[in-house]
Amino acid sequence: MDNQVVTENYKIEKSSSWAGNIEDQELIERIKDSEFAKKQIDEGRDYCYFLDKKYYTSNTENNEYVCMAYTLNEPSNLERASVMDIVVEENEVYNIHRISVLRDGVLIDKIPDMKIKVLDSENQSSGGILSSNKKINITIKDLRLYDVLILEDSRVKAFTDRDFLRKEFSKYVWVSPDNYWAYGSFKFTFINDREQKIAYKKSFFRDENGNVLAPEISYLNKGERFVFEEKNYINPVDANREVFPYIDFATDSSWKELSNYISPIYEEIFNKDSLLEYAPNLVEKLNLITDIDEKIQFAIEYVQNNIYYIFNADEMNGHKPQEPAITYENKQGDCKAKSVLLKVILDYIGVDSSIVLVNFHTDFYIKYYLPSLLTFNHVIVKINHKGEEYFVDATIRDEFGLLENRGFIYFMHYLEVKPDQELKERKPYKFPYYCIDEKVEFNAKNTTGQLVLTTTYKGNRANAMRRYFKNTNKREVVDSWNNFLFYSLNYSGDRNGTDVRNIFKDASIDIVSDDKKLNEFKIQYRSTIENPYYTDPKNNRFLMYFDRNVVKASARDFMHKDLTFWHNFDSEKYEINLYTDQKIDTEEKYTAQESTIQNPYFDFTSRKKITKNGATVNIDYKPLVNLEIPQSEFEKFRTDHHMIADSNFGLGVDIIEPGLMNRLKFSFKKRFK
Numbered sequence: 311m312d313n314q315v316v317t318e319n320y321k322i323e324k325s326s327s328w329a330g331n332i333e334d335q336e337l338i339e340r341i342k343d344s345e346f347a348k349k350q351i352d353e354g355r356d357y358c359y360f361l362d363k364k365y366y367t368s369n370t371e372n373n374e375y376v377c378m379a380y381t382l383n384e385p386s387n388l389e390r391a392s393v394m395d396i397v398v399e400e401n402e403v404y405n406i407h408r409i410s411v412l413r414d415g416v417l418i419d420k421i422p423d424m425k426i427k428v429l430d431s432e433n434q435s436s437g438g439i440l441s442s443n444k445k446i447n448i449t450i451k452d453l454r455l456y457d458v459l460i461l462e463d464s465r466v467k468a469f470t471d472r473d474f475l476r477k478e479f480s481k482y483v484w485v486s487p488d489n490y491w492a493y494g495s496f497k498f499t500f501i502n503d504r505e506q507k508i509a510y511k512k513s514f515f516r517d518e519n520g521n522v523l524a525p526e527i528s529y530l531n532k533g534e535r536f537v538f539e540e541k542n543y544i545n546p547v548d549a550n551r552e553v554f555p556y557i558d559f560a561t562d563s564s565w566k567e568l569s570n571y572i573s574p575i576y577e578e579i580f581n582k583d584s585l586l587e588y589a590p591n592l593v594e595k596l597n598l599i600t601d602i603d604e605k606i607q608f609a610i611e612y613v614q615n616n617i618y619y620i621f622n623a624d625e626m627n628g629h630k631p632q633e634p635a636i637t638y639e640n641k642q643g644d645c646k647a648k649s650v651l652l653k654v655i656l657d658y659i660g661v662d663s664s665i666v667l668v669n670f671h672t673d674f675y676i677k678y679y680l681p682s683l684l685t686f687n688h689v690i691v692k693i694n695h696k697g698e699e700y701f702v703d704a705t706i707r708d709e710f711g712l713l714e715n716r717g718f719i720y721f722m723h724y725l726e727v728k729p730d731q732e733l734k735e736r737k738p739y740k741f742p743y744y745c746i747d748e749k750v751e752f753n754a755k756n757t758t759g760q761l762v763l764t765t766t767y768k769g770n771r772a773n774a775m776r777r778y779f780k781n782t783n784k785r786e787v788v789d790s791w792n793n794f795l796f797y798s799l800n801y802s803g804d805r806n807g808t809d810v811r812n813i814f815k816d817a818s819i820d821i822v823s824d825d826k827k828l829n830e831f832k833i834q835y836r837s838t839i840e841n842p843y844y845t846d847p848k849n850n851r852f853l854m855y856f857d858r859n860v861v862k863a864s865a866r867d868f869m870h871k872d873l874t875f876w877h878n879f880d881s882e883k884y885e886i887n888l889y890t891d892q893k894i895d896t897e898e899k900y901t902a903q904e905s906t907i908q909n910p911y912f913d914f915t916s917r918k919k920i921t922k923n924g925a926t927v928n929i930d931y932k933p934l935v936n937l938e939i940p941q942s943e944f945e946k947f948r949t950d951h952h953m954i955a956d957s958n959f960g961l962g963v964d965i966i967e968p969g970l971m972n973r974l975k976f977s978f979k980k981r982f983k
Contacts, residue, residue, distance in 0.1 A: 711829025759842025
């Protein structure tokens with residue numbers, strides 16, 4: 311352990327003084343099989359004798375230290391321990407302090423048996439993502455089942471001038487451990503060596519009855535430590551229905567203070583140069599457009615499609631945006647750069663807009679987190695136009711439409727880059743259009759059915775379908791619709807295992823129209839079907855069309871004690887027409903059944919028109935979206951979706967077979983049902 315091995319990305323050396331220094335004999339003493347340990351091992355679990363984790367932060371670096379000892383009783387854990395990958399950021403160093411095993415009571419140093427390769431982190435550098443992250447690949451030979459592996463390491467992130475935000479602010483979220491592991495000793499320590507005071511907030515901890523405790527906020531001054539420690543510990547969280555307890559650490563600030571810190575940085579960039587000076591050709595094109603709505607569309611689509619999106623993970627955390635003149639000249643930039651250029655263009659055409667900070671991945675948690683600029687990982691643009699608020703992601707490609715017809719971005723929390731701002735919540739949203747508007751016509755005559763589906767997509771759906779048809783083989787597209795219809799027409803019930811291409815003869819699908827201003831994408835599917843009826847085991851025939859997309863399985867199946875249900879369903883409209891040259895049972899319960907549901911979060915109606923040879927159903931679904939449904943109101947929401955699933959998501963008609971006996975059977979069924 312006295313010799314040092316040093317490379318740019320990793321070192322083999324002793325631990326820092328603040329982390330402490332544990333001697334070999336002390337390690338051996340801590341690896342004892344208590345009754346708690348024996349119970350876990352007897353149950354077939356791997357067992358962690360101790361885990362000591364420390365997080366140290368200063369104004370010059372962050373350092374995360376871990377010392378742990380755990381069993382290798384499971385072959386899968388042995389494999390993972392034998393080959394490890396550690397990804398480090400730019401200017402981050404992985405320090406190896408100790409790798410040993412305890413085998414038959416003897417401590418064996420495994421550092422001589424270790425091979426290290428430093429590779430580019432290939433998963434991070436593609437599709438416009440630039441990363442100087444490195445992957446440190448460590449292989450350790452001759453690890454054996456029933457060894458106890460001891461790992462002691464740390465990761466040090468030294469701040470550069472580009473990390474000005476990390477120098478000024480700290481953020482770290484400690485999440486309670488996976489509940490697979492049992493720990494003889496579990497200890498986490500947070501060490502504040504910064505000049506600024508750090509707040510910490512405990513969230514989703516529970517009492518003895520499993521009830522969530524009120525959050526606790528405390529503070530650490532320079533040189534102070536927070537310690538969380540447990541003995542004989544298994545995390546009691548119900549992983550499928552509860553949020554793991556966590557502690558959020560952040561430099562003590564308010565949202566208003568943070569907005570006042572960040573807004574001058576952006577304001578300086580906005581006013582750097584005139585758009586007319588560095589983008590005269592773009593200005594000329596803008597000036598030729600007379601309609602303001604078309605100007606906005608042109609501006610958005612210019613930045614989205616002509617400026618190449620580069621995500622540089624290391625620079626993102628700096629929050630200092632690239633100058634718009636450079637973005638325009640180089641035709642590339644990250645989300646900050648693209649958003650700033652879009653805002654500058656919108657400023658030029660006189661449209662009110664602002665930069666906003668978001669994090670789509672942790673949106674649910676932002677309301678629980680302490681205020682921190684490091685909470686956010688993405689930048690978009692907010693546009694105020696004709697009394698409405700719109701949010702535009704400048705990094706998206708192949709998105710079209712005038713502002714009110716563009717795709718909707720789902721998220722709730724954001725910080726506007728203006729002075730004196732608080733964290734904001736978006737208002738719930740109701741679509742002014744139908745995302746899906748579909749007409750189904752299915753006509754059965756003799757032994758053949760003619761099926762025509764005409765579908766208009768708008769908003770996000772139009773953008774997605776446009777990309778799908780552009781990037782997907784035509785035969786694959788047709789097969790996809792065939793497979794969907796195989797279940798919608800209930801053919802899975804009487805001809806399962808049949809090649810769908812043999813059922814849907816001459817199937818075709820065509821783009822009818824593509825309106826880039828309305829952002830409407832219209833398609834039509836056609837096919838001929840031999841034997842169009844579903845036949846049950848008693849040889850009763852039915853003509854059926856049930857669209858399972860109308861049934862929201864995620865709403866019906868949702869079970870969680872802490873998370874609220876995020877409501878983001880599309881508005882939908884369907885007209886389903888089923889007609890035959892046979893007589894149908896016009897009074898069959900489910901054929902005639904209609905429904906009206908008025909829920910605070912959606913309106914749903916199904917209305918029917920029935921004739922002696924067929925029926926039509928009109929289904930209308932209008933949700934109120936971009937909101938979390940309170941748990942107190944969710945069961946009513948779930949029940950109403952169960953009602954949709956009770957034969958209100960399509961149409962089925964029963965055929966009255968010709969012949970005296972069949973008419974008598976029908977009359978008898980009608981009389982006694």
